[in-house]
Amino acid sequence: MTAWHNQSTTELENLLATDTEKGISDQEAAIRLTQYGPNKLRKGKRFSALTIFMAQFKSLIIWVLIGAAVISTALGETVDGIAIIAIVILNAIIGFVQEYRAEKAAAALAHLAAPHCRVIRDGHSAVVAATEIAPGDILLLEGGDLVAADARLIESSVLHVNEAPLTGESQAVDKLTDTLPLETPLAEQQNMVFLGTSVTNGSGRAIVVNTGMETQLGRIAKLLETAESGETPLQRKLDKAGHFLLWACLGIVTLIFSLGWLRGIAPFELFLSTVSLAVAAIPEGLPAVVTIALALGVQRMVLRNALVRHMAAVETLGCAEVICTDKTGTLTMGEMTARKLITADSRYRITGEGYATEGVFITGNTERVPSEDPQLFALLRAAAACNDAELAFVNDRPIVVGDTTEGALLVAAAKANITRQAIETEMPRLATLPFDSERKRMTIIRKQEEQPWAFVKGALEVILSRCTLIRTEQGVKPLSEADRTRLLDANKLLAEEALRVLAIAERPLTNPGFEKGTAVSDNEIEKELIFLGLIGLQDPPRAEAKEAVAKCKRAGIKAVMITGDHPDTARAIGYELGILGKGDEILVGNELDRLDEEALRARIARVSVYARVTAEHKLRIVRAWKGRGKVVAMTGDGVNDAPAIKEASIGIAMGLTGTEVTKEAADIIITDDNFASIVAAVEEGRGIYDNIAKTLAYLLGSSAGELIVMLIAILLGWPLPLLPLYLLWINLVTDGFAALALSTDPIDRGVLNRPPRSSQAPLISRDLIKMTLFTGSLTASVTLGVFAYELYLMGSSLEQARDAAFTVLVIAGLLRAFGARSEQRTVWEISLFSNLRLFLVVAAGFALQLAIHHISVFQALFKIEPITLAQCAGWFAAGFIPLIVLELRKVIRYRSASIGSK
Numbered sequence: 001m002t003a004w005h006n007q008s009t010t011e012l013e014n015l016l017a018t019d020t021e022k023g024i025s026d027q028e029a030a031i032r033l034t035q036y037g038p039n040k041l042r043k044g045k046r047f048s049a050l051t052i053f054m055a056q057f058k059s060l061i062i063w064v065l066i067g068a069a070v071i072s073t074a075l076g077e078t079v080d081g082i083a084i085i086a087i088v089i090l091n092a093i094i095g096f097v098q099e100y101r102a103e104k105a106a107a108a109l110a111h112l113a114a115p116h117c118r119v120i121r122d123g124h125s126a127v128v129a130a131t132e133i134a135p136g137d138i139l140l141l142e143g144g145d146l147v148a149a150d151a152r153l154i155e156s157s158v159l160h161v162n163e164a165p166l167t168g169e170s171q172a173v174d175k176l177t178d179t180l181p182l183e184t185p186l187a188e189q190q191n192m193v194f195l196g197t198s199v200t201n202g203s204g205r206a207i208v209v210n211t212g213m214e215t216q217l218g219r220i221a222k223l224l225e226t227a228e229s230g231e232t233p234l235q236r237k238l239d240k241a242g243h244f245l246l247w248a249c250l251g252i253v254t255l256i257f258s259l260g261w262l263r264g265i266a267p268f269e270l271f272l273s274t275v276s277l278a279v280a281a282i283p284e285g286l287p288a289v290v291t292i293a294l295a296l297g298v299q300r301m302v303l304r305n306a307l308v309r310h311m312a313a314v315e316t317l318g319c320a321e322v323i324c325t326d327k328t329g330t331l332t333m334g335e336m337t338a339r340k341l342i343t344a345d346s347r348y349r350i351t352g353e354g355y356a357t358e359g360v361f362i363t364g365n366t367e368r369v370p371s372e373d374p375q376l377f378a379l380l381r382a383a384a385a386c387n388d389a390e391l392a393f394v395n396d397r398p399i400v401v402g403d404t405t406e407g408a409l410l411v412a413a414a415k416a417n418i419t420r421q422a423i424e425t426e427m428p429r430l431a432t433l434p435f436d437s438e439r440k441r442m443t444i445i446r447k448q449e450e451q452p453w454a455f456v457k458g459a460l461e462v463i464l465s466r467c468t469l470i471r472t473e474q475g476v477k478p479l480s481e482a483d484r485t486r487l488l489d490a491n492k493l494l495a496e497e498a499l500r501v502l503a504i505a506e507r508p509l510t511n512p513g514f515e516k517g518t519a520v521s522d523n524e525i526e527k528e529l530i531f532l533g534l535i536g537l538q539d540p541p542r543a544e545a546k547e548a549v550a551k552c553k554r555a556g557i558k559a560v561m562i563t564g565d566h567p568d569t570a571r572a573i574g575y576e577l578g579i580l581g582k583g584d585e586i587l588v589g590n591e592l593d594r595l596d597e598e599a600l601r602a603r604i605a606r607v608s609v610y611a612r613v614t615a616e617h618k619l620r621i622v623r624a625w626k627g628r629g630k631v632v633a634m635t636g637d638g639v640n641d642a643p644a645i646k647e648a649s650i651g652i653a654m655g656l657t658g659t660e661v662t663k664e665a666a667d668i669i670i671t672d673d674n675f676a677s678i679v680a681a682v683e684e685g686r687g688i689y690d691n692i693a694k695t696l697a698y699l700l701g702s703s704a705g706e707l708i709v710m711l712i713a714i715l716l717g718w719p720l721p722l723l724p725l726y727l728l729w730i731n732l733v734t735d736g737f738a739a740l741a742l743s744t745d746p747i748d749r750g751v752l753n754r755p756p757r758s759s760q761a762p763l764i765s766r767d768l769i770k771m772t773l774f775t776g777s778l779t780a781s782v783t784l785g786v787f788a789y790e791l792y793l794m795g796s797s798l799e800q801a802r803d804a805a806f807t808v809l810v811i812a813g814l815l816r817a818f819g820a821r822s823e824q825r826t827v828w829e830i831s832l833f834s835n836l837r838l839f840l841v842v843a844a845g846f847a848l849q850l851a852i853h854h855i856s857v858f859q860a861l862f863k864i865e866p867i868t869l870a871q872c873a874g875w876f877a878a879g880f881i882p883l884i885v886l887e888l889r890k891v892i893r894y895r896s897a898s899i900g901s902k
Helices: 008-015 028-036 049-057 060-074 078-102 103-110 218-226 233-262 267-281 285-301 312-318 374-384 404-414 421-428 461-466 481-496 543-554 567-577 588-591 597-605 615-627 639-647 660-665 675-716 724-742 766-793 798-819 832-851 856-862 869-900
Strands: 115-123 124-129 138-142 150-162 197-212 306-308 320-327 337-341 347-350 361-363 366-367 390-396 397-401 429-433 441-448 451-456 468-473 475-478 500-508 529-538 556-561 585-588 609-610 632-636 649-656 669-672
Touching: 008 150, 008 197, 060 078, 138 150, 138 632, 150 404, 218 615, 218 639, 233 675, 285 306, 285 312, 285 675, 306 374, 306 441, 306 675, 312 649, 312 669, 320 615, 320 675, 337 374, 337 404, 337 481, 374 404, 374 421, 374 451, 374 468, 374 500, 374 529, 390 404, 404 500, 404 529, 451 461, 451 615, 461 481, 461 500, 481 500, 481 529, 543 556, 543 567, 543 675, 556 567, 556 660, 567 585, 567 609, 585 588, 585 832, 588 609, 588 615, 597 609, 597 615, 615 639, 632 639, 632 675, 639 649, 639 660, 649 660, 669 675, 675 724, 675 798, 724 798, 724 832, 724 856, 766 798, 766 869, 798 832, 798 869
Parallel strands: 320 556, 320 632, 468 529, 556 609, 585 609, 632 649, 649 669
Antiparallel strands: 115 124, 115 138, 138 197, 150 197, 306 669, 337 347, 337 529, 347 361, 361 366, 390 397, 429 441, 441 451, 451 500, 468 475, 500 529
């Protein structure tokens, strides 16, 4: 690939067979379009909506659910069958919407291309469609233009280009035409302009060198095609859990059927019972539980400034081990801010963040009022006077119109009640000497008290060399060598804090006849200046970002900052936020290029900050973390972030500053561009997983109880204690609704005080299996005990014994839902009303169970009779036993663990 930034103008003309004055002809452009193709991004492989929808039915557990629905309907349980099919369709629709929207990511890249542009063809300026330009065309650029292709600058006049969508650089880049060294990184190629970026001000001419998929934006489009997000941890675990539960339940049901067959139980009765048992044992409500838990999490996250595009991504965040985050606008305000001022006699710190005009000036521990401090007031007034930006308000929110650095100066002046409007009224502008990369300074001449004054700003070395005087507390005095040394030292200290430093000076002009429009010479104007002071500017860290980073550390999550900014800036922000600590490293893009994939994976755990990185670098970083088996979240706003966002385990885009490409590739969009909102999303993700896990444990405990009841009864030679209808009633009305309510449990706010769970840990772990067997055995023991008591000791009929077992099993399941809310805290430590849905569901379950005993239609259907008050009390007491035992187990187990840890 040709290093265009390293070529001279003559070499460019020869390589591209063009003329910098005349360009190429229309005929030649047509030939080159045939050779290179149109200047547009290739659309990735597209899938039809039907293909995407049908792909939602690939999961084995989905077909198990469909089979369960068919069997339930065949047994006459139409409501049950319809409910299961509704769950399947709901999940398919959600998955379809997710994937269909994600497919639009590559298409969104095309929206960044300029629809039309100005070029020179046959020596004449012409407006052509951006898709019709070719290598060798001469591109004409002006403020406000979108750059239509990658091009090498041959002329530049105060040209500034916003490259943030491509490089992540927070400042508009000052462009020049000089040939640059071969190893110059992308973010520092000042003699190049790139497709998808925009001209903020100035003008220029450039030779088009690459179009379409050969541009830097095209390379990103290729990366986006190769990036694969893969299945989320939850999707993988649900599939594994579905396979495990399917075969385990079918195995047990087959065993029960075989034993029943050998015992001579009527085949039809045995078939109905075992099929009903299979339907009841497989927790087909689990997908609904997951959907509801995720949907509620999505609603909560909207209130916490996070918009979720893919619901499963919420849970994925819960096991995030690494968060790779952009700096500008996420960890920082994304708004250049004046943070420190230095005059001849004082140093000031300015409070307030971003473009907000509230703030004070502090020197030492004393707040200073600018109107009572002549040096400070003169510095701020001059900064506002030498300024082309404007401070506007949209919905009471301040925004900068123009250069962000100049906007920061206006905001600092506004904190001293110096406004641009007052400056223009009191000191009308007479002339302007604009900033450019060679002069490194800017001057505006204004009329003040009937006399012209020059206000100058620029790099300290340039301004200081033109100053002979300095404003002090005692007034204007000659600038001594000691003053110069002290100011240079102060500038160095500000630079070490990664502050961008501007020097401000002024000068009264002696020509009283100077009027607006008069030709001026910079050598005549910008001399014998009065030095006023230094202003240190920076995109400041968000106030809440530091605490958010600290939360990540407490939660066992590594926060990694990835930025296109200068390494010094990245290092300073990294230390200030606590991302960089003892033993942590910072890696620059050109150093990363020298590492192969194995070396990068070996080193990546030590690196906390990356600077001067490209889209390829970000993708490599994400892949390296994934190569180490980590669940990695990637945040960003620019086009250059999109491939890494799509590749990451969880992709997060910024809502305010993010491009459409980035948003389409992402799983979650942060609406306030705030890192703290990302951490809040992690908290929600962990809580959602907790709810899914506790609900699964509850459902498995219920299924195990039913299976064990039937298995033990057959082994003992007893009649079947549970009829098929009983099993389906428990499955749908009791366990189903209670499980759904359990999935809405409030999130434990201590979830961020523990390390992330392993993404490789199965949803159904050994501990869960042990707990399921213990819970199922306990529930089955009580149920079988009541059944045996009624049938064999009390001499009741088989129908009455079955009714007793059925009711006790329902009561035990409903009560156990309260205990399932926490693995460690007991029922009496958690308010019953903190999950009002669960409380109402349990109350409704008791009411329904009582109702079927006293409504004639249900009595006939369930083959049961009304129950007496004594029976109700006895069965309720028996149903309470599993909950009491399980809660006592918590007390013994976790109190012993607490004592042992002391």
